[in-house]
Amino acid sequence: MKIILTQEVSGLGAPGDIVEVKDGYGRNYLMPQGFAIRWTKGAERQVEVIKRARSAREIRDLGHANEVKAQIEGLNVSLSVRAGDGGRLFGSVTPAEIVDAVKKAGGPVLDRRRLELPGHIKSVGSYPVRVKLHPDVAAKFDLNVVKAK
CATH class of the missing domain: 3.10.430.100 (Ribosomal protein L9, C-terminal domain)
Incomplete structure (x- = not known):
């Protein structure tokens, strides 16, 4: 299952990352907890907004x-x-x-x-x-x- 992370998940990625996870993990844990949304073409466009917001408050180097x-x-x-x-x-x-x-x-x-x-x-x-x-x-x-x- 392809998902887009909306929050940082340790061992998986940061907000805005598109990751592949097992169906049950995504459907039963990540999405109900609000850590991720299902990947679609429209949702992928939202990734840019999430990444811009993250880079504004992120430590650069x-x-x-x-x-x-x-x-x-x-x-x-x-x-x-x-x-x-x-x-x-x-x-x-x-x-x-x-x-x-x-x-x-x-x-x-x-x-x-x-x-x-x-x-x-x-x-x-x-x-x-x-x-x-x-x-x-x-x-x-x-x-x-x-x-x-």
């Missing part, structure tokens, strides 16, 4: 990845959240909130799917966060979770 890494590692990222007594959060910190905090701190716009968290962040404190920018480059920064006033 190793040199660009190292520049972004230096920029991220120099940031002081702080996230103000609602917390109860004892520093316990109401809920947990999401990757989307971390991406917004990096942007507010003056950093680049990151893809939330590339963040690697040390588990669920459910209390105030400092947490190490890793961002996979390129297959060879990963940036690390400390996220300071503080109680909102």
Whole structure:
């Protein structure tokens, strides 16, 4: 079965890639989860739109990845959240909130799917966060979770 990926699937490809998979895998997993669409001539034209959008936010090369890494590692990222007594959060910190905090701190716009968290962040404190920018480059920064006033 020929499909077009709409999201990154590890071991298979990136958004916009046209891949050949077994019928059951495509029909029962990839398409219902929204990871892929069936390949048609019209859908292949949409691939160009997907690829243009991906290239706009993608790290261009190793040199660009190292520049972004230096920029991220120099940031002081702080996230103000609602917390109860004892520093316990109401809920947990999401990757989307971390991406917004990096942007507010003056950093680049990151893809939330590339963040690697040390588990669920459910209390105030400092947490190490890793961002996979390129297959060879990963940036690390400390996220300071503080109680909102």
